[in-house]
Amino acid sequence: MTSRPSRPRMKDVAAEAGVSVMTVSRVVNGEAGVAPLTAARVAAAVRKLGYQRDDVARQLRRTDRLSQTIGLMVDNVADPFMAAVASATEDIAHRRGNMVLIGSSRADPHREREVIAAFTARRVDGLILTPVAGDQRFLRSAQTRGTKIVCVDRAAPGLDVDTVVVDNFGAVRQAVGHLIAHGHRRIGYLGDKRQIWTFGERHRGYLAALDAAGIDADPALVRHGLRSGADAARAVTAILCAPEPPTAVLAGNEVLAFGVRAVLPAGVAFIAFDDFALAAQLTPPVTVIAQDPVALATSAAHLLFARIHGDTSPPRRVVMPTELIPRGSGEIPGPGSPTRTPRR
């Protein structure tokens, strides 16, 4: 009964305007070489029928084969850091007339492959990825077939691509050094799996800072593989019950920080990786290692579009700055602090 009026094609517009489809194509794409009068007639027909070009057919036929679509694969868009990355990516893409397909790996390598296969089946021009733990070599075939790839936030082992990251190692080494300078010697570390590039780096930074201060690392103060605030809360509670509990704790990212903060006793120093909205409003205000997800994503998107438009220079690694923002929680003095045990 309800006949659905299918969308008009170029040939319908051509019939309406009394020209050939080629002329319609030229007008629709704003090409030169159409008489103004003809162009106006075609434009009127387009408006009258409500014609809209079918980009699927267009992409199939065009020589450049560009879909004007890129894929963004993150762990989880609900994560505030990744949400900021997605937002910034969409913004740059929009400015360049592109759209963003989004996919979540949810830390699952199998799902990661599925999502990327779905991206390439739709012939995206490029991919922006935060790779999950493990080997990314399977992306090489997509790469050799012309799909441009940029990694953001995390590097991809085994894959030679543009990468935009921060100096996770240096940032954590600095932060742990900061705690040590405030008199702490027993410092807890809470992170996700070491196999995730960022967390591997952050843990290395933690160890390096302890080593530089001549402190023996105690594995009892370290927890890996934490995925949620609840995980982090349980983990920090556990390490605080140890015979020699830590006097300071570092949370490896924002989500873990929320969980830690909920159960951390006053008096234990605390630094979080990633700045977050209410960090300054908590009691005490939270000292953080701030990075700028918008800048990371913007840089990655610009790199990607440069590649899509023909940049064939060797892959680059862009390292963006971090900033240690002391707000109070990271400056709570430890047992070796001069303010607690003055020497003079």
Place this chain on the structure above:
Amino acid sequence: MTSRPSRPRMKDVAAEAGVSVMTVSRVVNGEAGVAPLTAARVAAAVRKLGYQRDDVARQLRRTDRLSQTIGLMVDNVADPFMAAVASATEDIAHRRGNMVLIGSSRADPHREREVIAAFTARRVDGLILTPVAGDQRFLRSAQTRGTKIVCVDRAAPGLDVDTVVVDNFGAVRQAVGHLIAHGHRRIGYLGDKRQIWTFGERHRGYLAALDAAGIDADPALVRHGLRSGADAARAVTAILCAPEPPTAVLAGNEVLAFGVRAVLPAGVAFIAFDDFALAAQLTPPVTVIAQDPVALATSAAHLLFARIHGDTSPPRRVVMPTELIPRGSGEIPGPGSPTRTPRR
């Protein structure tokens, strides 16, 4: 120099396996009616060449014309509420073998139209929208041409589509009633533009609660069109400097709540629309009107896929529950409170 090895086509696989492209098509799509031996030979050729079906060409030819792609248009994915919506949408889509194209309107009706035009040009099967302020009638043409549409979080005036929302009016009326019950009579309201459906409803709920208590609404305590935490901080500071300042404040969403909380003096009661990660950890803990963005988006996505797969029943409006979670900030007594001015 670097000849890029273009991806193999079905005809390459067909040549490799010594069959016709039709047979390859049947094997690739898992259709019945291919001899097991032939299928195995084709499968081997597919693996050898690394063949992947081109969904762009496929979509052009198929009778159902489905792209297995939906579009999600939100104000801003960086907003935590919208990020949760996006994440849940992606999850449902993934389970159904679909992908999600994402677009941000950034509260700009012009950009909203651009994004939606880009969606339909790519022939998405359906759209999930949080409409910006203003009229959405322009979507009717897309709708009559077969694009399924579902609104989430906000209704779309002038458009007859499935809609998944919460009872914003009732939730705010209840929350303001809660403040009145705690002795407040001068209550501030901070929201975004009234033309945005949710904020219109929330403001109506505010007025209704005052009216029910016989309190005259004072326009000096109301601010609309606030878009950021900074906007909200300025606005609340301004209304607190009024001759008769409010003793309680309601923030219309999470982002505004952050800004209000940063500058709100202790002693002023406070309720926020939307629950947020650290609400319970602030001092005092923040009383909120909680809604569940994951449930909203999940419901919207299920509705959309039902439509895409042929459900032609009349458009539905799904209203999901909210919950007033008293945590402290909303229970600070006002001047008329029995605890401050006991009557016995």
Place this chain on the structure above:
DNA sequence: CTTCTGGTTGGTATCGTTAACAGCTCGTCG
């Protein structure tokens, strides 16, 4: 031995668009 049936397989047209080229209509110049 011929015809029929059912399971396989292949040929051809087509989806909506653009690339490449052909052809037409002028006005202009030698």
Place this chain on the structure above:
DNA sequence: CGACGAGCTGTTAACGATACCAACCAGAAG
């Protein structure tokens, strides 16, 4: 006055896949 070029428009053949139908082959039935 005829040839030529510039400007405009149309024709044809793809892009990579699927829909539809025809053709083939073996074994069974008559």
